[in-house]
Each structure stands twice: as structure tokens, then as C-alpha cells.
Ligand SMILES: NC(=O)c1ccc[n+]([C@@H]2O[C@H](COP(=O)([O-])OP(=O)(O)OC[C@H]3O[C@@H](n4cnc5c(N)ncnc54)[C@H](O)[C@@H]3O)[C@@H](O)[C@H]2O)c1
């Protein structure tokens with residue numbers, strides 16, 4: 001999003017704008033009292049009266065357009081762009097110049113637009129960020145400004161901020177250390193907060209901290225927009241984050257901070273989770289979204305929990321976050337903890353994680369480290385798969401193509417319905433594709449991937465892949481936390497979000513064997529996730545907004561919906577928004 005000072009006056013006010021009328025009158029009021037125009041004064045849906053009041057008659061082309069027409073133009077322009085990055089840039093510009101139109105477009109075309117503003121295209125945008133940069137879209141906090149961060153926050157003029165997403169750019173998707181080029185991630189996550197959960201756009205704050213980079217190409221690139229320095233030490237970074245958290249909470253008390261794409265996210269999570277309102281999306285959001293899909297996948301296999309065996313390829317923050325959440329499911333089902341943790345085998349770049357491997361294990365791997373391998377060490381994934389004969393294979397390794405034909409075929413030979421989740425992002429880092437998983441398992445696979453894959457057709461049937469991406473939960477976790485004013489985000493709240501997600505499938509979706517709901521329903525899913533999170537916060541007495549305790553579930557859902565930003569005011573034309581027709585038929589969505 002644009003910094004508040006660049007945004008349209010009515011969005012700067014900080015007043016939730018629910019109806020078109022309210023937005024129009026505020027816009028008119030502000031514009032009439034100021035001489036200069038803001039970019040959003042130039043909306044072709046403004047009717048004649050509004051154009052006169054805004055003094056934009058003659059500056060706008062004459063035709064007053066319905067939203068449907070505006071949308072048709074946007075979709076046509078996107079379709080005409082031949083590469084994803086041009087589409088991304090077009091959409092960024094739209095978001096910064098006509099926020100309502102952008103979000104209506106996103107919400108009406110979730111499946112088509114999400115991949116262009118979020119994973120996978122945001123990955124390419126981040127790699128090229130310093131080259132495609134046209135305008136600031138968030139706050140860059142530099143190490144050079146340490147000691148002065150509170151004053152820098154005042155340059156962000158929004159009166160209220162509900163949610164900040166912060167990255168240090170050190171592990172952007174599976175693309176490694178991109179330094180300040182990682183800004184695309186907080187920007188993309190917050191666009192989904194607005195589109196999927198209705199957080200007010202002017203109450204979101206993307207932050208990238210610049211504490212250096214180890215990316216040699218960036219350090220040599222004259223156009224690189226960050227400091228040309230190596231990363232500061234872990235202790236120096238934590239000190240910087242301490243200052244940032246104090247400054248943020250001083251300026252916007254109680255805001256929710258989401259940590260995103262840190263190479264080593266454990267120290268900050270441990271340091272702040274019991275002090276501030278914050279969570280780590282890669283550990284906790286990912287844990288929740290994969291748990292939600294796994295609950296449905298395990299049901300589909302028909303195998304009892306106690307007989308499940310899960311191999312994780314990758315043993316980083318996401319893998320351990322996911323394994324911990326699934327382990328909790330087993331424990332809650334009555335399996336003793338000591339048995340539950342033995343249902344997991346982790347594999348990292350050195351092979352199977354075991355106590356006697358001969359290296360010093362990182363702290364976060366110890367919980368699942370094996371002590372029953374009788375001295376046997378396994379270097380490759382295939383060896384581990386042969387050894388364990390798992391029911392489920394999870395990929396969080398950043399290694400594209402790591403689930404080879406041989407590994408996948410073995411999974412199919414051990415299981416009637418193998419669970420295979422290649423969860424690494426973006427698409428190029430996915431451990432296998434949906435098509436491969438289907439072909440190599442005779443269409444038996446129970447599948448979810450981090451990045452989107454197209455449907456697969458076989459024997460006249462269309463199979464839809466699941467997308468196990470944290471976008472199904474973080475918007476609802478944030479919305480619930482903000483509305484009930486939770487003081488912390490706890491494990492119980494995260495777990496509740498996963499259960500809410502798993503239970504949100506319709507009967508039709510269940511019959512089709514889907515693991516995740518249709519993305520077009522994401523706003524209703526976010527309401528369910530938010531409600532689950534609020535109920536969990538209430539149980540732990542962490543909610544400052546006690547009034548929500550009096551509401552039953554239906555009333556609470558209605559309350560949540562009433563608080564969600566709705567860009568309905570994008571159409572000021574007064575036209576009845578007829579469906580656009582071509583040759584008497586409803587216009588087809590161009591292939592994006
Ligand atoms: N689907 C989602 O919603 C989601 C959420 C978070 C992260 N992710 C993806 O998960 C991936 C990992 O993220 P992370 O935060 O855990 O990163 P990380 O750097 O903490 O972990 C990566 C892990 O993979 C292991 N690894 C690297 N190369 C390997 C190799 N050749 N063989 C075996 N293991 C290898 C590393 O040892 C490490 O344990 C990224 O691609 C990220 O995009 C997906």
C-alpha cells in the first residue's frame with residue numbers, strides 16, 4: 001500500500017469506511033478543502049455531481065462507468081501483459097491509485113489475482129524489487145537509524161495501525177536472502193489481510209528491516225535499494241528488534257506484529273510472544289494451515305492416528321512448526337506425548353535428524369530427533385522413505401523437484417492413499433508438481449502444495465489440488481486477534497484456527513475429497529477462523545474486548561462481518577452494474 005500521506009484523504013482519516021456514501025462525502029469534503037488532487041480523485045465511476053465537487057471535470061474522460069466496466073478494463077489490461085511481473089506491477093499501481101477498485105478486483109477474482117499479488121509471482125517481484133521499484137509501499141527501518149526508530153515511525157502518518165508484517169528479508173520464500181528486496185512479502189501478506197479478512201487498508205503497515213544482506217548479487221548491484229553491508233550479528237539484530245517493538249507499541253499500542261520470512265525466526269518469537277501481541281507466520285501460521293489440511297487428509301486415509309508415520313523433508317522453522325502442530329493433534333487425541341513425537345522423522349541437508357548423527361543439532365530440531373535408529377544414518381530422502389515407509393511425506397526444504405518419481409512411487413506402493421504435501425514456495429521450489437504426484441501414484445495421492453497448481457484431468461475426471469498455504473489462516477488469526485484485542489497470540493489460539501479451518505469445508509467439498517475450502521469463499525473462512533481464535537482467547541482470558549463474550553456464535557460471526565472492510569464504494573456511478581455482455585453472452589474472464 002502507499003504510505004498514508006500519499007493515500008486518498010478519506011482513507012487517511014482512520015475511520016472505517018463501510019459504505020460508498022460515507023466514502024464519497026468524506027472524499028468530497030477533504031478534496032473541496034484542499035487545492036491539490038489525490039490520485040484517487042480520478043475514478044471514472046464518479047458521477048457528474050461528484051466530478052464537479054472534486055473539480056475533476058475535464059480532467060477525467062467523460063464516460064461515467066459502472067464498476068463492471070472498470071473491472072473489465074482492468075482484466076483486459078492484465079490479460080494483455082505477457083509476463084507475470086508486468087501484471088504484478090500493474091496491480092501494484094492500481095492498489096496505490098484506486099484502492100477500492102483494486103480490492104474489489106481481488107475479492108471478485110481471488111483465484112486468478114492472488115497468484116499475481118502473492119505467491120508465486122511475489123517471489124519474482126522480490127528478486128527484481130530494486131529494479132522494478134517505482135514507489136515506497138511500506139516502511140524501511142535501517143540499522144543506521146537505530147536509536148531513532150520511534151521518530152522514524154512518525155513519518156508513517158496513519159493514526160491507527162492494526163497489523164504490521166515485518167521481515168528482515170533473510171529467507172524470502174525458498175529464494176534465500178534477498179535483503180530489502182523482501183519488501184514484496186509484507187506488502188503481499190497485507191494485501192491478503194485486506195482482501196481475505198477485511199482489515200482496513202489504511203490500518204496495515206508493511207515493514208522491512210535493513211540489517212544488511214549476505215546476497216552477493218545485491219551487494220554488487222548498483223540499483224540495490226538497501227545498505228551495502230553484511231548482516232549484523234544475531235545479538236545486534238535482536239537489540240534492533242527490541243527497539244522496533246518498543247517504538248511500534250508506543251506509537252500504536254497493542255498492534256499485532258506478524259514476523260515473516262526470517263531465516264532464524266525462533267529467537268524473536270521466544271523473546272516477544274509473552275510480551276507483545278505477535279506471532280510468527282512461518283512457524284505458527286504454517287503449522288496451523290498444514291494441520292487444518294492434515295486433519296482432513298488423515299480422515300481421508302482411514303488409517304488411525306496411532307499408525308500414522310510422517311517424514312518431513314526439511315527441518316527448518318516451517319517444518320518444525322508444522323510437525324509440532326500435528327503432534328499436538330495426536331496428543332489431544334489421547335496418544336501419550338512420548339509416543340506422539342516418535343511418529344515424526346525429520347530430514348535436513350545432512351540427512352535424517354538423529355541424536356547420534358555426529359553434528360551439533362540446532363535447538364529447534366532436538367524435540368523430534370531420533371534416538372531409536374541403532375546407529376544407522378540415512379543421508380538421502382529415499383533412504384529415509386525406505387526405512388520408515390511413511391504414510392505422509394511433507395516438503396518444507398526449499399528444494400524444487402526433491403520428491404522424485406522413485407520416492408513418490410514408493411509412497412504409492414506403501415499406501416492406498418499416500419499423503420504428499422510439497423509445501424515449499426514459490427512454484428519453482430515445490431518438491432513436486434500436482435501433475436507428477438497424480439501420474440506417479442495412479443491418481444491416488446492426497447495432495448496439497450504451498451504454491452498453486454492447475455487442476456489435473458484424467459479418465460474424464462477433474463482433480464483439484466489443495467493449496468496448503470498459510471494465507472488460509474493468517475488473515476483470520478489477525479482479524480480475530482484485533483477484534484477481541486487479544487494481548488497475546490497463544491498456541492491455543494493458533495491450534496483453534498486450524499480446527500476452524502478444517503471444519504469450514506462444505507459437504508460438497510468433503511465429498512470431492514478436498515482438504516481446503518474453495519479460495520473464492522476465503523472471506524467466510526476468515527470469519528470462521530477469526531471466531532475460533534476469539535473463542536480461544538476468551539477461554540484464556542486474553543481478550544481485552546470483553547463485550548464479544550456476550551455474543552453467541554451467530555452474533556459473533558455477524559459482528560466480525562460488520563467490521564470487515566468492504567470496498568463496495570468503488571462504484572459511484574449509480575449504474576445498476578449490469579453484467580458485462582459480449583454478443584449477448586456474459587463476458588468471459590480473460591485468461592490471466
Ligand atoms: N506452504 C506454506 O504456507 C509455507 C509456509 C512457510 C514456509 N514455506 C516454505 O517452506 C520452505 C522452508 O521454509 P523455512 O522457513 O522452514 O526455511 P528454513 O531455511 O528454516 O528451512 C529449510 C530446511 O530445509 C533443509 N534443506 C535445505 N537444503 C536441503 C537439502 N538439499 N536436502 C534436505 N534438506 C534441505 C534445511 O536443512 C532446513 O532444515 C520455504 O520454501 C518456504 O517458502 C511454505
Ligand SMILES: O=C(O)C[C@H](O)C(=O)O
Nearest residue numbers: 119173261282425469470
Ligand atoms: O508466503 C507464502 O506464500 C507462504 C509462506 O509464508 C512462505 O514463506 O513460503
Ligand SMILES: [Mg+2]
Nearest residue numbers: 260261281282
Ligand atoms: Mg513466509
